[in-house]
Amino acid sequence: MKDTSTNMRLKLPVACFILEIILIILFGVFVEYDRDTSAKLHKSDRNDYDNDFYYRYPSFQDVHVMIFIGFGFLMTFLQRYGFSSVGFNFLVAAFSLQWATLMQGFLHGLHDGKIAIGVESMINADFCTGSVLISFGAVLGKTSPLQLLIMAIFEVTLFSVNEYILLGLLGTRDAGGSMTIHTFGAYFGLMVTRILYRPNLNKSKHKNSSVYHSDMFAMIGTIYLWMFWPSFNSAITEHGDPQHRTAMNTYYSLAACTMSTYAMSALVAHDGKLDMVHIQNAALAGGVAAGTAGEMMLTPFGSMIVGFLAGIISVLGFKYLSPILEEKLKIQDTCGVHNLHGMPGILGAIVGAVTAVAIPKEVYGNGLEKVFPDVASGERDTSYQAGMQAVSLAVTLSFAIIGGVIVPGEEHHHQELTAVRTEESDKLND
Template structure:
């Protein structure tokens, strides 16, 4: 055990310090306030006659705070279901999110926010977009939860954020698809990236730790806190960067009803799938959120409230069935050890959301959208493409997201396997003690610690 602890004592501080120094230098060279953040530019732009309330901060900051809570509390606590990995779940989430939002500001800025002066100009919307990118990394983290070192997680974040920014730029600026809530750019990409990484990092002897992969009563209760936070704030997540007015209002409403319908479908199916009619907490914690994922793309479109409820119900059904039947198959047949079931919560509902978005876009008409067409489908409003053409663009965007996720995940997975980044021993996966000072009663057994020491001695 001593040798592994010593390795982390050197590796983790080294990578944290190096990454932060690089970030500070790059921010110093490239990052500047935008016109709504820079005092001089703001007042010059408004000639001292504009009201401060016109600043985008007042429109966006409430949504930003909601998204921020989702990233740090929602995702963090959702992963605390593991009975001996609570510290790692919520705190490694904290670590990689804190790094990823800084790196995402740069990577997204290089593609989206470079001004004529060669600088990245940031404001409240940049912060929201950085959190979105961070969300994709945390989704991937769920697929490998408990099986990687913090150094490996930071390495994954470095590459995934970069790939996310490229993928997002292609989908939104080259393909010109719409994806306000990120069904494709965030959920589909993050899920399948994480699944491929999990497959590359497959550990045939993980059975030595599988007894820790389950939950206990209080750990499931903590995870349910994460669920409730995510469920409550998901309307803000989907609507945070939509156009002010009817588009934003509609996105909140569509997400609101989709989540509600999804929850009822999840409870119904969870009970139905049990021989005794009992509910499974795994289903309730996760599948009840799938409705938010599934309306991410079409949320700002004229999906209608009842359409949102249908989509949410379908997402709850698909996700619950995935947890019940598909996860064991991925594990046993395809050797994909998906700790949090990200395929069921983010992967399949993300694809459903992309399909719903493509269908809804293809049915857009000026009679339905009126003057609001320019906000939702500017290319259709300008006559550059037909509604069906926009639907095709939406479908192409799904293919781009999947391609980046599968190929990128494969490459990054092999990078993460490089021994220098450290990997927890097979016998102590899903165990806080290897990286944390923990209370005495939480310590692994003497037999497990002896086995770890033996493994490390042999590896040395």
């Protein structure tokens, strides 16, 4: 037992030290400041307030709060795993944002052998990290922190490749990441948790539950995510009306989604009482579903329809689909990421494709170039753009499912569960 304890005590520290040293070396070799950050590239004839920092940093702050507080506290609903939810979220996010900066830089922004980074790269790294944390929600309670770091290494890499194919090669528009972030993260995590499934998990199903105070902590995460989601979806859209429109469309989608969530939660309950799981999660589905089409001329009316449908789909998923996935497919989705991120992400991708072909170019006027630059230049028509949006969903699902199956490897044969805890009982599994 002493050897085992020593082995466990060393695994995580050794991994953290090695990974961080590698990251520091890679940053030293490849990363440099971009023109808005570097003193050397400063132009004296340029107004300092034209620096991208003043346009992007407020949105970055909101996204950063979502990553470290929103996602972290949202997963504290488990009555005996709250410290691990927040603690592992902190660790995985801190690693992932560094690795994401490198991987996205290698694929998107490598110039003369260097990756130029600024506030927009920070936002993009947080987006990638968000996808990893979505997957974390599916495997919560079934993996050690070391396994989570290994998962993050591969997921960030696959995320960056998928993102490059969609945004760089296919010309897909997905500002809020319905496909690249939510759909990818959800189905990658679902596949990982399926591969890691082992029969004795059924013995601890009773621990996959909440108590009053754990639900209250989870609601903190929900409220933070709900408040800042308009910033999340609009953080890297083009300046001006597209960014304004994205925030507004998300705002109304979330509001409509919350109304339908409360209605459906009471409707599907046998006693008419609200289910806190639905409120904590399904009320956010409108933000996910508005991610792809948010910058398009979706209209407030259309945004509300999208959010309304997202809330209904998400609650029905929690009530009826999750038990089927667990019983028939052995997919134990701890935090219900399929219902919050997976299905609403697919809905958002479909809405994006339909909106691309349904809204005439004339509606955009001179603003078409900012939303659909390839359509504005004449390289493609709206039907072709819509087709690329649909193809992108298929590509994302393929990357997520295949990657989620391959990455765990043989890990499920020798599971180890450790937790950040103040008492021995802070576990989901015995």
